[in-house]
Amino acid sequence: MKSDAGALQGVRVVEVGVFMAAPFAAMHLADMGADVVKVEAPGTGDPARATGPFVSGEGSAFLRLNRNKRSVVLDLKQPEGREAFLALVDSADVLVENLRPGALRRLGLGPEELRARHPRLVHASVSGWGQDGPLADQPGLDIMAQARAGLMSITGHPETGPAKVGVPVCDLVAGLYAALGIVAALRRRDVTGEGDQLDVSLLEAGVSLAVWEAGRYFATGEVGSPQGTAHQSQAPYQAVVTSDGHVTVGANTPKTWEGFCAALERPDLLADPGYASVAQRYQRREQLLAEIERTTRTRTTDDLVAAWTAHGVPCAPLSTYDQVFDDPHLAARDFFWDAPDADGTPVRQIGSPLRFAEAAAQRRTAGPRLGGDSLEVLAELLGEERAAELLAAGVAR
Numbered sequence: 001m002k003s004d005a006g007a008l009q010g011v012r013v014v015e016v017g018v019f020m021a022a023p024f025a026a027m028h029l030a031d032m033g034a035d036v037v038k039v040e041a042p043g044t045g046d047p048a049r050a051t052g053p054f055v056s057g058e059g060s061a062f063l064r065l066n067r068n069k070r071s072v073v074l075d076l077k078q079p080e081g082r083e084a085f086l087a088l089v090d091s092a093d094v095l096v097e098n099l100r101p102g103a104l105r106r107l108g109l110g111p112e113e114l115r116a117r118h119p120r121l122v123h124a125s126v127s128g129w130g131q132d133g134p135l136a137d138q139p140g141l142d143i144m145a146q147a148r149a150g151l152m153s154i155t156g157h158p159e160t161g162p163a164k165v166g167v168p169v170c171d172l173v174a175g176l177y178a179a180l181g182i183v184a185a186l187r188r189r190d191v192t193g194e195g196d197q198l199d200v201s202l203l204e205a206g207v208s209l210a211v212w213e214a215g216r217y218f219a220t221g222e223v224g225s226p227q228g229t230a231h232q233s234q235a236p237y238q239a240v241v242t243s244d245g246h247v248t249v250g251a252n253t254p255k256t257w258e259g260f261c262a263a264l265e266r267p268d269l270l271a272d273p274g275y276a277s278v279a280q281r282y283q284r285r286e287q288l289l290a291e292i293e294r295t296t297r298t299r300t301t302d303d304l305v306a307a308w309t310a311h312g313v314p315c316a317p318l319s320t321y322d323q324v325f326d327d328p329h330l331a332a333r334d335f336f337w338d339a340p341d342a343d344g345t346p347v348r349q350i351g352s353p354l355r356f357a358e359a360a361a362q363r364r365t366a367g368p369r370l371g372g373d374s375l376e377v378l379a380e381l382l383g384e385e386r387a388a389e390l391l392a393a394g395v396a397r
Contacts, residue, residue, distance in 0.1 A: 006033015007359040011186065013094040014039060015069070018046050020142070020168055021126040021202065022098035023065050024175030029094070029182065030068035031352040031361050037088060037377055038069045038368070042397055045073065045370040056345050058367065063347045066367030067339050072378065073371035073397040076107050080395040085109065087381045090118055094182055098126040101136050111197045121195040122185040124178050130201035140202060145170035149206025154213060154224045162226070174205035234278055235285035236260065239318055241293050242301045246318040249308060252278055259311030263304070264295045339366040371397045 011034040015026040023038075023046070030036040040046055048062040055063055072088070075081040086109075089095055095114065097104060104110050111123040125131055128140015146152050146164050156163030178200045185196040212232045213224040224232065229248070231237035237250040251260035261270040269291060275281050281288055296304060301317045308315040319327070325348075330336065338346035347366035354361060374396045378387035390396040 003358055004360050006031070006362045007356060008183075009033040011035070011094065012037065012092040013096060013182075014088055014092045016095070016097035016099060016104070018098065019048050020065070020098075020171035021175045021178065021200075022096050022124075023048070024172055025096055025124070025126065025178035025182070026069065027065055027067060028176070028179045028352070028354070029096075032354065033359070033362055034094075036069040037092075037373070038066060038071050039076075039085065039088070040071055040073050040370060042073055042075050042394075045071070049370065055347060056341050056343050058341070058369070060347075063339075063341060063367040064349055067349055068362050068364045069368055070373035070377055071368035071371055072374045074374075075395050075397075076109070078395050080390060080393065082107060082109065084378060084382065084390055084396060086114075086117070088377070089114055089121065091381055092121065093186065094122045094124065096124040096126070096178060096182065100139065101125070101127050101131050115195055115197065119195060120189060120193065122182055122189065122198065123195070124182050124185075124198040124200065126174050126178050126200045126202070128202050130204065131199045135203075142168035142171040142202060145202035145206050149203055150210060150213065150224075151206050154226055156226045157228045158226050169209075170202040170206040173209065174200050174202045177205055177208075230285065230289075231282075233282060235282040235288055236292060238289070240289070240296045242296050242304055243299055245301045247296070247301045247304050247315060248318055249304075249313060249315040251313055256313045257281075259313045260308065263307035263311045263313060264292070266291075266295055337363050339363065341366045342369045342372060 008029055011029070013026055013029050013034045013036045015022055015036055015038045017023040017026060017038065026036045026038070038046070044050055046062065046066070048065060049059050051059040051061060053060050074085050076085055102110075105113075111125070114123060115121050127136070128145060129135035129138060143164055146169065147162075149170060151169065152162040152164050155165055178198065181198045181200065185198060189195055210224075216222050216224060216232065229239040231250075231252075234250075234252040237252055239246045239248045249260065251257045258270060261267060269275055269288075274284055275288060305315055305317055317323075324330070325336065335351040337349050337351060339349050341347050342365075349363075349366070352361040375387055375391060378390060378396055381387075382390075387396070
């Protein structure tokens with residue numbers, strides 16, 4: 001029988017995160033059942049709150065990126081604020097943050113200080129360039145990481161110049177690596193009794209994705225370049241034009257190439273000795289694409305998807321996000337869900353891709369109001385009287 005509890009039930013995570021990487025990591029931990037307490041600075045808190053469009057006065061993306069969390073506002077520049085923060089960390093299993101390297105250390109809250117008082121703590125830091133090295137002190141955002149990691153050099157079309165990946169891929173992948181590393185460190189702690197310190201950078205997260213590019217460069221010295229939607233070494237494997245849009249298709253085995261040609265009713269392509277192997281098709285990919293699109297331009301996307309699917313050829317329409325968020329397959333899998341905002345307003349959520357047979361992904365609340373849980377969390381740690389004193393003094397809000 002499937003449990004309502006998440007796989008990380010009983011794990012407490014303290015997040016000191018802004019915008020993307022650390023909040024994304026902590027969101028996945030919260031989805032898996034961890035109690036995530038988001039510590040924010042007085043005033044505006046996480047700047048993502050002020051990034052529109054807005055729902056009930058909060059940034060719409062913030063309400064999704066910070067679901068299933070509680071918010072505590074602490075002034076870490078005040079001794080009493082640091083004292084309350086230390087009490088919170090003492091109660092936690094994990095601290096995840098993506099502040100500039102050294103920011104917490106300057107407050108006396110660096111990983112060395114925290115793990116000295118709490119040896120079982122898993123401290124995960126996410127930054128642009130890492131905690132050391134010549135770039136460590138420089139600010140680094142996703143677009144800079146994409147640029148330096150080489151991703152922008154292979155994204156887009158050769159004629160149009162560099163392009164970034166449409167989503168903040170280095171931020172998001174760094175967040176996923178942080179979540180993975182945290183879970184691994186918790187598993188190690190179960191065995192050794194010791195916590196760990198994790199250093200994840202956006203740059204290295206981006207470079208780690210260069211699987212095909214590294215394979216080619218380290219084997220031949222060849223440097224990758226923009227290919228549009230095409231594959232680096234196989235054809236046909238890309239988006240092609242239809243009469244009403246685009247469709248993606250990959251026919252990179254003898255069987256799928258045969259089915260591809262049959263669905264197009266183009267036996268001439270199958271019979272052409274110049275297209276007999278994957279290597280030959282890739283070598284003549286521009287000529288092949290022109291031949292393919294001579295046919296696909298006369299047929300609809302739905303028609304081509306149906307025909308290729310009937311022949312066992314991998315394919316999919318090129319969807320816009322309005323189509324994605326109304327996709328019948330995702331609806332059948334109950335992927336999207338509504339989380340109540342603090343005022344009860346339903347906030348549509350992207351579901352967790354993690355589907356456990358036994359442990360349920362948590363579906364509780366949208367992102368919290370700034371400091372909305374300060375009194376509750378501090379009362380759990382310090383008692384109601386002390387929590388009320390901190391709020392009255394403005395140390396917590």
